[in-house]
Amino acid sequence: MHDIYNFVSGPLVWVSFIIFFGGSLYRLISMAVLAKKKDVIVYEYMSLKYGLRSILHWITPFGTVKWRKNPILTIVTFTFHICLIFIPIFLSAHIILWKESWDISWWYISDTTADVLAVVVIASCVFFLIRRIVLPEVKYLTSVSDYIILAIVAAPFITGFWTYHQWPGFKIMGIIHILSGEIMLAAIPCTRLIHMVFFPFTRGYMGSEFGAVRHAKDW
């Protein structure tokens, strides 16, 4: 058990971070190179001002007509995405690991707060799952990979919650927790989770076309 723990909390962490950063960088660069070769148009029309204008509207809760028309979804999706990034970075247990390994640390949230936020993330995942099963327009677009991606995202939070509360088998669950976190990081550049990296570019490009060329809003 110790060997496995050492393996997932040692080399595999490196592997997952390398895949995450290296892979995301690769995806970005290869997109940029391909665009230069085949879609010069993107470089020609991309505008910092209008790109940012569009991005800012879309990352503001209720900042677009779409968000305003779907208030529940808006609240869930914003809370989910914020917590998803916020919890792992500011969790005290994670910061202890950073402290032990690298002797660095920063501000962290209380365990109770983290506990509540983890439940929020898990509940959001359930919301997305139900949405996928129940809403015909989402179900129609759904493939097996969509469920797998959702599971990849939910797993670190379910297992982390389990481990923190020391429910039966929490030691193994702790290992699964680390592993699932690593899988999620590594999955980002390899799956549609890449939307995290590509969002500013796709939204920014559409914002540029609408703002600079068409003199219209895209939100």
Add this chain to the structure above:
Amino acid sequence: MAEPAIKRSDESNKIVDEGIDKGIARLTPKKIEQVINKVLAAETGARLKTYVGTCVHCGLCSEACHYYLSHDNDPKFSPAGKVKQTIWEILKKKGKVDQKFIRDASRIAYTECNLCRRCAMYCPFGIDIAYLISIVRRLCHMLGVTPLYQQDTAHSHSATLNQMWVKEDEWTDSLFWQEEEAQDEIPDLRIPVEKEGAEIFYSVIAPEPKFRAQLIYQAAVIMNVAGVDFTMPATPGWDNSDLCMFTGDYEVMGRLKKAHFETAMRLKVKRIVMGECGHAFRSVYDVGNRWLAWKMPPIPVTHAVEFYYELLKEGRIKIAEKYDKPVTFQDPCNIVRGRGLHDKARYVVDALCEEFIEMHPNREHNYCCCAGGGVINAGPPYKMKRIEGNKIKAEQLFAAKTRGAKVVIAPCHNCHGGLEDIIHHFGLDMELHFLGDIIYKIMEKPV
């Protein structure tokens, strides 16, 4: 509620279109695979790859689409649903799709999407779904599987550089005829043909000389009364329309726009002013120029709505008496989402009409007319599908009517065609006009 919708789409599958059916008969799976992969390799790149890789299948684009809303939320008509049935599958199978697949893809791309770009405003990632559907159209064009009537207009463009097989002498005859007619009203009125160095080249779409010649008459009256220094060419290149942009025949689209721009250059005009047409504006301002490697059009292009705004703002035309019937306004996608002319249009409407009633949603969020993007040009086989595919527009118009609107103003030929059918089919009993109709009617004219 879902059942009738599915039935309707099944019925639309049975539509006989010789252009598509005969095109399919000439294909083999091998040929399909070859053409698809050749086109995708040569013409697509980062945008296609990024869009397809970024879409998280969330379905949020659905409610943007008038087809989806008008078919009782049938997911097959949602923007991403249409992408799923076409380009996703093509990419997944690496072009190994059969004739039936191409038949369906052609039907979806040409007759179930108007490329109105409303969905780009509902996708959080700003995925350009109209671009993805345009790729499908391009593939279908390269495979020779296009709706017959639409292809006929593309052939006309190719042979005559105009959309409606208007011969060169018929074109100039139409201008002289309208000039003569208008001279009964204003004796010294002129439609100056081939006037080199005029300030403005006034360009129209071929349906104007073909069957809406009164629009040329009205434009001539407006121009003359406002004292505008304008000209119209006697040569091909006068037509600003472009159905090749919509069939996916980009080579001919390039020829059309080149002829149009070169005509303007030859006449040494300062700018092109276009009649009340949306798709032509998209072609000249946004799409055709890019194919010719012009980032923006090589010569300024002004749409009629903006031109009327200038004339009214500068006081060059005066209103004798405001139009007294309550009006509502249809924001055409290609000049609103495509050029942000909604506020200027409202200035014009307010200047002309006593009572203006907004339809909802409006401005950039207005629903498409369901005629644009070449859909109305796909012709009679798809007419009922097009009208029923925009029930939501009928509801939107009806809501404006219940608040008092008696007249719909649509400053776009496609919107006009689409709304005319919708108003008639759903028994809305509303009048439909261009802005030019109203300006002509109520402006001060020399007695």
